[in-house]
Amino acid sequence: MVVEQRVLEWMLDTDPALRWQVERDIAHAPPEVWQATRARVPQEGWGALLLSRQDDEGQWAGGAYFPAGFFGSEEQSQPGQPWVATTWTLKDLREFGVPAAALGDTAARLERNSRWEYEDLPYWNGEVDVCINSFTLATGAWLGVDMTDLATWFREHRLDDGGWNCEAEEGDSVRSSFHSTLNALRGLLAYQRLTGDESLTEVRRTGEEYLLSRRLMYRASTGELVDPFVTHFIYPNRHVYSALAALDYFRDAAAYEGTAPDPRLAEAIDLVREQRQPDGTWIQSRRLAGRVWFHMDVPEGEPSPWLTLIGTRVLEWWDASQEAPAA
Numbered sequence: 271m272v273v274e275q276r277v278l279e280w281m282l283d284t285d286p287a288l289r290w291q292v293e294r295d296i297a298h299a300p301p302e303v304w305q306a307t308r309a310r311v312p313q314e315g316w317g318a319l320l321l322s323r324q325d326d327e328g329q330w331a332g333g334a335y336f337p338a339g340f341f342g343s344e345e346q347s348q349p350g351q352p353w354v355a356t357t358w359t360l361k362d363l364r365e366f367g368v369p370a371a372a373l374g375d376t377a378a379r380l381e382r383n384s385r386w387e388y389e390d391l392p393y394w395n396g397e398v399d400v401c402i403n404s405f406t407l408a409t410g411a412w413l414g415v416d417m418t419d420l421a422t423w424f425r426e427h428r429l430d431d432g433g434w435n436c437e438a439e440e441g442d443s444v445r446s447s448f449h450s451t452l453n454a455l456r457g458l459l460a461y462q463r464l465t466g467d468e469s470l471t472e473v474r475r476t477g478e479e480y481l482l483s484r485r486l487m488y489r490a491s492t493g494e495l496v497d498p499f500v501t502h503f504i505y506p507n508r509h510v511y512s513a514l515a516a517l518d519y520f521r522d523a524a525a526y527e528g529t530a531p532d533p534r535l536a537e538a539i540d541l542v543r544e545q546r547q548p549d550g551t552w553i554q555s556r557r558l559a560g561r562v563w564f565h566m567d568v569p570e571g572e573p574s575p576w577l578t579l580i581g582t583r584v585l586e587w588w589d590a591s592q593e594a595p596a597a
Contacts, residue, residue, distance in 0.1 A: 335357050452515060
């Protein structure tokens with residue numbers, strides 16, 4: 271898929287956390303180019319700003335998943351949730367491409383000082399929420415923590431349909447969730463890439479099949495669209511599912527494993543193509559409510575450089591596979 275020069279330049283005129291991915295995935299620049307840009311992330315822009323907000327205990331905003339003082343505050347009654355605490359900030363830093371070395375002794379400080387708001391559990395042990403544990407699994411592996419026990423947790427907490435659901439841990443559901451399953455898959459893939467642990471491949475496979483059997487968008491029971499959230503493309507999506515976010519996961523997994531796209535992704539690909547604007551961009555559907563350190567993408571209704579990066583690389587990946595000669 272050809273990207274207009276104007277759109278490419280617009281995507282490149284951004285923070286290093288985004289720019290290096292555009293250079294690698296869209297401009298197809300030599301490794302020395304995008305790696306040099308990636309190396310700037312801890313020293314300038316968004317990455318440097320997030321690193322500067324860390325407190326002496328190794329946390330951000332004084333809490334593991336929620337900022338200190340959140341419960342019982344006026345903020346708790348507001349829409350959404352704050353996105354400034356430790357788990358969310360570390361997730362952003364990892365996805366920005368910040369090297370673990372830039373975090374220094376963060377892992378050890380969190381081991382000493384950080385506890386989950388749920389039952390005061392130790393940070394690196396995880397807790398009971400699938401999405402929280404998926405972020406923790408990936409982040410711990412990134413920072414060099416032995417996350418073997420938490421990795422095993424995902425095998426033990428799979429549901430019978432092959433996926434996961436945060437509500438299942440409280441006994442509220444026996445069916446998997448699109449949101450929870452995608453987050454689990456992302457965490458497991460990041461963990462595998464960082465550690466080389468192939469014992470979890472089968473665990474990922476069942477979660478992938480849960481989404482693929484539903485063509486990323488539909489209810490198994492009725493064949494209807496599972497929910498409009500599937501069609502709402504947002505960045506940062508935090509924990510929220512969309513067809514675009516799921517496709518980007520499958521693109522990443524295929525790159526890791528050296529495999530071709532599954533044909534059952536075709537309808538989701540069509541949706542992504544339909545949402546591409548005539549100028550080659552994708553529009554921000556909405557912003558998630560809640561406090562942030564800063565906004566890293568555009569307001570609702572505007573062309574989003576992040577979504578344009580993701581949409582473009584997903585379509586390039588798919589289109590290249592369709593053009594490849596049969597084996």
